[in-house]
Amino acid sequence: MTNRPTGFIGIGNMGWPMAANLVRSGRALLIHDLNADRMASFAKEFGVATASSPKALGAQTSEVITMLPDGKIVRDVVLGDADGLVHTLPDRALIIDMSSSDPVGTRELGAVLQDHGIQLVDAPVSGGVQGAINASLTIMIGSNNANALARARPLLSILGRRLFETGPLGSGHAMKALNNMVAAAGFAALSEVLIVGGRFGLDQKVMIEILNSSTGRSFNSEHTFDSEVLSRSFSAGFALSLLAKDVRIAAALSEALELETPLMRLTGQRWQEALAQLGSGKDFTEAFRYWEDLNADK
Numbered sequence: 001m002t003n004r005p006t007g008f009i010g011i012g013n014m015g016w017p018m019a020a021n022l023v024r025s026g027r028a029l030l031i032h033d034l035n036a037d038r039m040a041s042f043a044k045e046f047g048v049a050t051a052s053s054p055k056a057l058g059a060q061t062s063e064v065i066t067m068l069p070d071g072k073i074v075r076d077v078v079l080g081d082a083d084g085l086v087h088t089l090p091d092r093a094l095i096i097d098m099s100s101s102d103p104v105g106t107r108e109l110g111a112v113l114q115d116h117g118i119q120l121v122d123a124p125v126s127g128g129v130q131g132a133i134n135a136s137l138t139i140m141i142g143s144n145n146a147n148a149l150a151r152a153r154p155l156l157s158i159l160g161r162r163l164f165e166t167g168p169l170g171s172g173h174a175m176k177a178l179n180n181m182v183a184a185a186g187f188a189a190l191s192e193v194l195i196v197g198g199r200f201g202l203d204q205k206v207m208i209e210i211l212n213s214s215t216g217r218s219f220n221s222e223h224t225f226d227s228e229v230l231s232r233s234f235s236a237g238f239a240l241s242l243l244a245k246d247v248r249i250a251a252a253l254s255e256a257l258e259l260e261t262p263l264m265r266l267t268g269q270r271w272q273e274a275l276a277q278l279g280s281g282k283d284f285t286e287a288f289r290y291w292e293d294l295n296a297d298k
Helices: 015-024 036-046 054-058 071-079 103-115 128-134 146-159 171-200 204-211 219-229 240-256 262-278 284-294
Strands: 006-009 029-032 063-066 094-097 119-122 137-142 160-167
Touching (some): 006 015, 006 054, 015 036, 015 146, 029 036, 029 054, 063 071, 063 146, 071 094, 071 103, 094 146, 103 171, 119 146, 119 171, 137 146, 137 171, 160 171, 171 204, 171 219, 171 240, 171 262, 171 284, 219 284, 240 262, 262 284
Parallel strands (some): 006 029, 063 094, 094 119, 137 160
């Protein structure tokens, strides 16, 4: 097992630089992605092997990282009837899910995998594409198994700068969704503040400078708005559909726990409306443009 390559499934906007950092660290890598052209391009650039399916990949490795759009896709990749990893991964294999998945679903998947002798760790990330490129991601790690956690840490240390052990399996995915709920609520609040201030006659760039020198300062005000929103570039590199999904996961977690969290409900509604109007292919920062347009004729 020790001589087997590390499997990596999902060579997308985040997965590409993350997989590249693993190669640069000296790790032998075996990759799979549904986009055959993208997979071939990565393999050519970095000299790694490819697998035609998750099942084919599982037959050649004992540790797999998944970086996929959501937990449903992760489950299909892992348990798929025809091509799932579970059919070929060896006993005591390790899967590290770095996707933004539903924490309840992660716990259910972990229970299924345990019956197959396979260990699961959830390790979602924060830091965006630039953090993936720089290997400076913040990684939130959930695990029920100390051995699995110990095996995962060397890989995760290559990909991120700050590693947090959040608790049992699913807790990493819960923390990721809750973090993005805070970020999404903050972005929506800051958008509304700038729209109101702009309509009143305030200079929005000056507003950002004041907020960043005051108690209203946030990651959004310091990093996102000046470079992506007020510049009208709307190119932060994180899809609107993915942020809306994370907000939905956080709100669903609250509902599953039967908690009263009206701000979560409202934030979820705002982002789902923006997604419905703009479409899944848009950058999340374009929500500002949508909310701006809603008030254009007011």
